[in-house]
Amino acid sequence: MGIIKGVLDVFVTVEITDLEVVKCSIKEWNAYSSEKGEDIVFDILYHNDGNVRLKPKMEARIWDQEQISQILSKEFVENDILPTKEQRLRFYLPTNDLEINQYFADLNFPDCFASSVVTFDVLEPGTLRANGILNRISTLPWSYAGDTVLITANFQNVGEKGVDSQFKGRITKDNKIIQILESEKLETLKGDTTNFTFYFTPKNKGKYVISGRVFYDKKRTFESSTTINILSKKFDMSSAMWIIYLILMILVLLLLIRRLE
Numbered sequence: 001m002g003i004i005k006g007v008l009d010v011f012v013t014v015e016i017t018d019l020e021v022v023k024c025s026i027k028e029w030n031a032y033s034s035e036k037g038e039d040i041v042f043d044i045l046y047h048n049d050g051n052v053r054l055k056p057k058m059e060a061r062i063w064d065q066e067q068i069s070q071i072l073s074k075e076f077v078e079n080d081i082l083p084t085k086e087q088r089l090r091f092y093l094p095t096n097d098l099e100i101n102q103y104f105a106d107l108n109f110p111d112c113f114a115s116s117v118v119t120f121d122v123l124e125p126g127t128l129r130a131n132g133i134l135n136r137i138s139t140l141p142w143s144y145a146g147d148t149v150l151i152t153a154n155f156q157n158v159g160e161k162g163v164d165s166q167f168k169g170r171i172t173k174d175n176k177i178i179q180i181l182e183s184e185k186l187e188t189l190k191g192d193t194t195n196f197t198f199y200f201t202p203k204n205k206g207k208y209v210i211s212g213r214v215f216y217d218k219k220r221t222f223e224s225s226t227t228i229n230i231l232s233k234k235f236d237m238s239s240a241m242w243i244i245y246l247i248l249m250i251l252v253l254l255l256l257i258r259r260l261e
Contacts, residue, residue: 023050024112027086031118035125036100039092042107042118046081046089053080054111056089061106062098065220072097098122102219119222130217131159132188137169137210137226145205145233151181153196155214155221157188164188167196169212178202181212188216202230 028045048054056078062071076091100122108115123129135154143149153167165188169181183196202208211225 020052021050022052022054022111024048024054024056024109024114026109026112026114026116029107029116029118031105031120033121033123033129033131034095035123035127036095036098037125039094040120040122042076042089042091042093042105044089044091044107045086046078046109046112047086048081048083051083053082055080057110058089058091059108059110060091060093061108062093063104063106065102065104067104071103095122100124117222121219128160130161130163130219132157132163132165132214132216132219132221134212134214134221134224135193137212137224139200139210139226139228141227142229142231143202144231145202148199148201149228151198151200151210153183153198153212153214153224154193155188155196155216156193157190157216159190159217161217162187162189163216165194165214165216167212167214169210171200172209172211173204173206178208181210202228205230205232 025047026044027047028043030043032041032043034040042058042060044056044058046056058076058078059073060076061073063069064071074093078089078091081087102119102121104117104119106115106117121129121131133156135156137151137153139151140149153169155165155167157163157165164185166185167181167183170177171179171181179200181198183198186194186196188194196214200208200210206229208228208230209225210228211223213223214221
């Protein structure tokens with residue numbers, strides 16, 4: 001009786017390379033408001049995607065509420081992060097030189113080619129925090145010239161108190177303002193959402209951009225936008241039936257004339 005043995009040859013190749021890969025990414029961007037005299041916290045989820053140690057460096061530019069004037073800039077540096085590792089970073093910004101107000105911050109990680117804009121508040125001591133999010137501006141993606149379309153802006157109160165909220169925006173085409181959108185002030189309770197509704201009747205075909213933001217408790221949300229594509233006025237089926245009817249009548253008359261001849 002013969003015995004058959006299976007033989008498996010395993011070859012393992014190990015390649016050693018001195019190529020350094022410097023690569024990183026940012027998974028989360030957060031900014032936490034604080035009372036005057038306490039630090040603003042930037043909370044960042046950082047991932048080292050390369051094969052070398054990286055020393056995270058974040059550049060922050062702080063802007064006023066209108067995002068027109070730069071208030072200050074600051075650079076933050078963190079300890080080394082090992083290759084392929086993910087780490088949560090916390091950077092602290094003193095509020096001693098900031099007035100009580102809402103601010104926007106441009107955050108940038110040059111080595112990661114990553115940037116984002118966040119907002120935070122410097123609060124009066126003991127003040128409940130107002131915070132809201134413009135979730136979306138929604139409408140039909142396509143419609144026809146002459147038809148009236150519904151536009152809805154959805155605002156969510158995620159703060160610690162109720163607020164009076166108001167949507168302000170515009171509809172543009174080819175960078176020209178076609179219509180101003182401005183709602184009444186509506187109360188949005190803590191944890192609730194408010195829908196601001198508008199109606200728009202485009203006269204001409206083309207691509208329209210609907211944009212705006214919500215103003216509440218002396219603050220403002222990030223601007224949001226959406227687009228709607230308008231086609232030429234849709235063909236009237238009743239008119240089409242009349243045209244078909246006239247063509248048939250003409251054909252019948254022509255047949256009758258030929259028979260009479």
